[in-house]
Amino acid sequence: MKATVKITLKHGVLDPQGKAIEKSLGQLGFTGVNDVRQGKLIELDIDADTPEEAEKQITEMCEKLLANTVIENYDIQLNPAD
Amino acid sequence: MQASVIVFPGSNCDRDVAVCLEAATGKKPNMVWHGDSDLPDSDVIVLPGGFSYGDYLRCGSMAANSPIMKEVVLKAQKGAAVLGICNGFQVLTECGLLPGVLMRNAALNFVCRNTHLVINNNSTPFTGQYQQGEEVVIPVAHNEGNYFADDATLDELAGEGRIVLSYAPDDNPNGACKNIAGICDASGRVLGMMPHPERRAETALGGEDGKRIFTGLVEALS
Numbered sequence: 001m002k003a004t005v006k007i008t009l010k011h012g013v014l015d016p017q018g019k020a021i022e023k024s025l026g027q028l029g030f031t032g033v034n035d036v037r038q039g040k041l042i043e044l045d046i047d048a049d050t051p052e053e054a055e056k057q058i059t060e061m062c063e064k065l066l067a068n069t070v071i072e073n074y075d076i077q078l079n080p081a082d
Numbered sequence: 083m084q085a086s087v088i089v090f091p092g093s094n095c096d097r098d099v100a101v102c103l104e105a106a107t108g109k110k111p112n113m114v115w116h117g118d119s120d121l122p123d124s125d126v127i128v129l130p131g132g133f134s135y136g137d138y139l140r141c142g143s144m145a146a147n148s149p150i151m152k153e154v155v156l157k158a159q160k161g162a163a164v165l166g167i168c169n170g171f172q173v174l175t176e177c178g179l180l181p182g183v184l185m186r187n188a189a190l191n192f193v194c195r196n197t198h199l200v201i202n203n204n205s206t207p208f209t210g211q212y213q214q215g216e217e218v219v220i221p222v223a224h225n226e227g228n229y230f231a232d233d234a235t236l237d238e239l240a241g242e243g244r245i246v247l248s249y250a251p252d253d254n255p256n257g258a259c260k261n262i263a264g265i266c267d268a269s270g271r272v273l274g275m276m277p278h279p280e281r282r283a284e285t286a287l288g289g290e291d292g293k294r295i296f297t298g299l300v301e302a303l304s
Contacts, residue, residue: 013230014257016190065147068140068176070183071230 001046001054005066006075008039013071042066051078083303085111086124088154090145095131095167099280103128106296114150121153125303126163129154129170131223131278141184141226142172151177163207163303164272165295168224171264171274180267180274181239182231187224188257194223196288197277198250199263203243206270207302211294218291220277222255222263227276229258229265239265247275 009015015037022036044061048054058076067074085103089096096113103111103126112122116134121127135144145151151173158164158179166174174180187193196219201212212218231239236259239245247264254261256276264275279292 014185014188016186016188016257020190065139065143068143068183070175070181070232071185 001048001051002079003044003046003054003058004077004079005042005044005058005062006039006077007042007062007067007072008075009037010071010073051080054078054080083107083125083300084109084123085126085128086114086122087111087128087130088114088116088150089130090116090132090134090148090169090173092134092136093130093132093169095169095278095280098278099128099130099167102280102283102293102296105283106293106300116145116148116150119149119153121150121157124157124162126165126299127154127157129164129166129173131168131170134169134173137169137226140176142169142174142176145169145173146176146178155179158267158272161269161271163299165208165299166272166274167278167280168222168227168276171276172226174272174274179272180265181235182229182265184224184226184276185228185230186226187228187255192223192225193227193255194221195255196221196282197255197263198253199247199277200250201246202248203246203266205243206246206266206273207299208266208273208295209246209298210302211298217250219282219289220279220292221281222277223281224256224276227256227258229256229260229262229276231259236260242268244268244270246273247277 018036062074248261279295282292
């Protein structure tokens, strides 16, 4: 089963890379950009019989390795059709 | 006193720190490969600086999950002193021996220069040869040294004297909360620090301010 995990910095955690992107966009003439936050997208293909089982496995992966929950949130999207 | 240095793929300060440990202890440290699951009995374990696993995913995250780290955590719980320098500090936060996280430097630049540090706690096994409040010069070299933790954790660290080293107020190179350069765990026996004491441990390197970390360990643990 395929899945994607979106990892983003928690609200309130300074994101210097997002700020740098925001500044660059301004220099390129894109006005009206109020905020930019940068994150990560991880694509997984795992063995799982049900979406529930897949979600349980991936949650454990996020807690143990994929995200650092001190500063990051994660969001799991399952694509059972793939 | 027996020391061990853990060597990860991408560690690049392991041999420098081994030289310092040998000078202080008179014995060659064990160099232990990350894939090993046996860690020889050690009074002090050093996680050296470098770029373990190429800093993939997050700095220190892969190393924190390598086979040898289970042994390091066990030995730490049994009372071995653990010193994490730079990337080693990142590994210690990722494996949970120390709280918080080291984020990208606030200015987005790799910073490689001397920093002025204040010794806030000289009662740890690492800092016994410094004066309380002493200012020393030790270099940093990192891209992710911006220490962050939630307010409750920062208050706990400050209240318990666990902010062992801080950058002098006008010399914070990375935006770290409370100018944190190094913290210890509740027992005081696990220290993570961004500055590199092994890079200032001989007069030929510009000074010896870092040397007392190693000689102090020998004095405290022998």
